[in-house]
Amino acid sequence: DGGITQSPKYLFRKEGQNVTLSCEQNLNHDAMYWYRQDPGQGLRLIYYSQIVNDFQKGDIAEGYSVSREKKESFPLTVTSAQKNPTAFYLCASIDGTYNSPLHFGNGTRLTVT
Amino acid sequence: GENVEQHPSTLSVQEGDSAVIKCTYSDSASNYFPWYKQELGKRPQLIIDIRSNVGEKKDQRIAVTLNKTAKHFSLHITETQPEDSAVYFCAASTSSGGYQKVTFGTGTKLQVIP
Numbered sequence: 001d002g003g004i005t006q007s008p009k010y011l012f013r014k015e016g017q018n019v020t021l022s023c024e025q026n027l028n029h030d031a032m033y034w035y036r037q038d039p040g041q042g043l044r045l046i047y048y049s050q051i052v053n054d055f056q057k058g059d060i061a062e063g064y065s066v067s068r069e070k071k072e073s074f075p076l077t078v079t080s081a082q083k084n085p086t087a088f089y090l091c092a093s094i095d096g097t098y099n100s101p102l103h104f105g106n107g108t109r110l111t112v113t
Numbered sequence: 114g115e116n117v118e119q120h121p122s123t124l125s126v127q128e129g130d131s132a133v134i135k136c137t138y139s140d141s142a143s144n145y146f147p148w149y150k151q152e153l154g155k156r157p158q159l160i161i162d163i164r165s166n167v168g169e170k171k172d173q174r175i176a177v178t179l180n181k182t183a184k185h186f187s188l189h190i191t192e193t194q195p196e197d198s199a200v201y202f203c204a205a206s207t208s209s210g211g212y213q214k215v216t217f218g219t220g221t222k223l224q225v226i227p
Contacts, residue, residue, distance in 0.1 A: 031213060040122070042202060042219040043157070050212050059114065059216075090156065094213060099145035099164055099206060102215055104156040 003027065004105035006091050011110045013085075021076045021108045023091035029103070030096045032074035036060060037088040037107075046089075049074055078110065085112045115140040117205050119218025126193050127226050134221045136203035137185045145206035146179060146186050147215075152199045160201075161188070193225045 004025045013019045025032065031050050035043040045058030049068040063082025068074055078085045088109050092102040116139040126132050138146075144165035149157035163170045163177045163186065170177050174193075179186040190197055203218040 033215070035217075040219065042119070043217040045214070045216065048212065048214065056212060056214075058214075098208065099213070101147050101159040101162055102149075102157075104158070106156050 004091055004093055004103060006089075006105035006108050008108060009106065011108055013110070013112050015112055016080045017112075018077055018079050019085075019110065019112075021078065021089055021091075021110070023074045023076065023105060025072050025074075025091075025093045025103075025105075027093060027095065027103065028071070029093035030071070031094040032068070033092040033094075033102065034058075034064075034066065034074070034076045035090045035092065037090060043090065046076065078112075085110060115143060115205055115207055115214070115216040117203060117216050117218040119203050119221060121221060122219065123222045123224070125224045125226060128193060128195060130193055132190045132193055132197070132223055132225075134188045134201055134203065134223075135185060136187070136205075136218050137183075138205040138216075139184065140205065140207055141181075141184065142209070143205040143207045143216075145208075145213075146177070147204050147206070148177060148188050149202045149204065149217075150199045151202065151220075157202060190223075193223075195225050195227050198223055198225045 049055035147162035
């Protein structure tokens with residue numbers, strides 16, 4: 001059954017620690033995305049990647065980093081430089097077709113205290 | 114970059130009535146406009162989309178209209194049912210340099226009252 005797997009579902013960290021969120025897809029999609037969701041602010045784009053070893057900053061990339069070493073994997077690291085890291089993080093992918101919809105994972109809820 | 118505004122932020126309707134959600138976008142290069150429904154604690158799921166060469170699209174009780182000149186698009190839900198209660202997001206997609214960048218509105222929380 002194809003899809004996008006995000007793990008873990010809930011993640012708790014202490015302030016000042018870096019944390020990496022996992023995103024794996026078996027849809028053979030080229031493009032992958034990370035969004036952050038906060039109440040009342042919709043989904044905001046953090047980073048996106050079209051191909052292996054290439055990625056672009058989104059609208060709120062500060063304090064985050066990504067890698068794309070494999071087509072199926074796009075991990076997101078929330079660094080200690082991110083001032084407000086507590087949020088719901090959604091990973092998504094798009095196949096190579098022009099103007100295609102995003103397919104989302106189930107999300108990771110990160111709480112930093 | 115693209116900016117998408119969405120109104121209203123909350124909407125309550127009686128079961129059986131219609132609901133309309135409106136969005137505007139700023140980048141005239143945007144050419145694909147999907148709508149997503151997100152139930153509490155779940156992932157957003159595509160419910161309908163429209164491309165810039167089309168003015169209207171309908172799928173059963175859901176329809177979307179697009180006015181490229183005015184840079185606005187709307188979601189219409191007719192004969193609303195309690196299971197339509199959710200948060201709805203509009204989005205605008207721009208393709209450039211091989212990348213497809215998708216920008217979302219801030220969401221509309223729809224409540225259908227039985």
